[in-house]
Amino acid sequence: MNWWQAVILGIVQGLTEFLPVSSSGHLAIGKEILGVEASGDLVFEVLVHTATVLATIIVFRKQIVRLLSGLFKFKYNEETEYIVKICISMIPVLIVGVFFKDYVEDLFSSLIVVGVALLVTAALLFFSDGVKKPSEGISYKQAFIVGLGQAFAVVPGLSRSGTTISTGLLCGVRRESVAQFSFLMVIVPILGEAFLDVVGGDIASSSTGLVPLALGFLAAFVSGLFACRVMIALVKKARLKWFALYCAIVGLAVVIYCL
Numbered sequence: 001m002n003w004w005q006a007v008i009l010g011i012v013q014g015l016t017e018f019l020p021v022s023s024s025g026h027l028a029i030g031k032e033i034l035g036v037e038a039s040g041d042l043v044f045e046v047l048v049h050t051a052t053v054l055a056t057i058i059v060f061r062k063q064i065v066r067l068l069s070g071l072f073k074f075k076y077n078e079e080t081e082y083i084v085k086i087c088i089s090m091i092p093v094l095i096v097g098v099f100f101k102d103y104v105e106d107l108f109s110s111l112i113v114v115g116v117a118l119l120v121t122a123a124l125l126f127f128s129d130g131v132k133k134p135s136e137g138i139s140y141k142q143a144f145i146v147g148l149g150q151a152f153a154v155v156p157g158l159s160r161s162g163t164t165i166s167t168g169l170l171c172g173v174r175r176e177s178v179a180q181f182s183f184l185m186v187i188v189p190i191l192g193e194a195f196l197d198v199v200g201g202d203i204a205s206s207s208t209g210l211v212p213l214a215l216g217f218l219a220a221f222v223s224g225l226f227a228c229r230v231m232i233a234l235v236k237k238a239r240l241k242w243f244a245l246y247c248a249i250v251g252l253a254v255v256i257y258c259l
Contacts, residue, residue: 001036001044006212007219008034010048014223017052018183018231020125020162020243021250024049025114028156029254032111042105043206047213048220050194055224056183059232063180088140089147089185096151097193104154112258117157118251125244128166138181142171146178150185157251160186162243165235179236 001009012030016023027045030036057064070079096104107113138146149167153160161182168178206213 001208001212003212003215005034005036006044006208006216009036009044010051010216010219010221011223013048013216013220014052014055014225015227015231017049017220017224018161018228018235020121020159020165020235020240021247022114022118022121022157022159022162023052024108025118025121025157025159025250028108028111028114029250042108044208044213044216045108046190046193047217049190051217051220052224052228053187053190055221055228057187058225059228060180060184063184085138085140085143086181086185086188089143089150089181090189091144092147092151093154093189096154097189108156111254113155114157115251115254115258117155118159118247118254121157121159121162122244122246122248122251124166125162125240125247128169129240129244131169131172136174136177138168138173138177142168142173143181145171146173146181147185150189157254159247161235162240162247166240176236179232183232 009027009030012026013023016026024045027048067079067083070077071083073080146164146168149163150160152158153163161179164182164185165175165178168181169175173181
């Protein structure tokens, strides 16, 4: 991967992270279009996801500061309860990361997996779009179920935001509530994965050079910061069936291409 390919892929990541269309799937498709060989490590993917997570932190900084302020009052309040729910939602993806990491990494080299997973994403978005009478907040049980959705969404092509938002809607959570929860719940897992890559020396030993990694990170951060507010507002208001249609078209095209 050279520097301009890294920049393009970083921009793709930044623009698609906040839409229910699978940024990891689009990265895999982008690599195929640009002729970038699928590497044996996921360092580039982790770094560009980290960049968009940092953009998320900036956009949601007021909410995050409010949550942390409530937590450090050292009493069980609304903010502490919300953080506990986020922690509960992270349990499934933690289990996947510990016990199934190698298997998940192998999936990133298969474009047919991306195509099929995009079709699954389309189905989830379509069937969750018409859910009525949602609740105002999110319960502990709903947080765990949304976390299960995030765990399955480690599969490339299965949109993390699309899966978690759809899962929340099917559980009866209001879209505005589950959208914010979806973007906040990913912060710790992604930053934790990036930290382990740094500590474990994976970045230095990556098959992708340091310059492309740095430029891809920067491109993902800038484009993600630019797109975050617009995209989140769009996800909250737009009908999910249009995203479902897009995922179905792209997924079908990928499957036909692979066959």
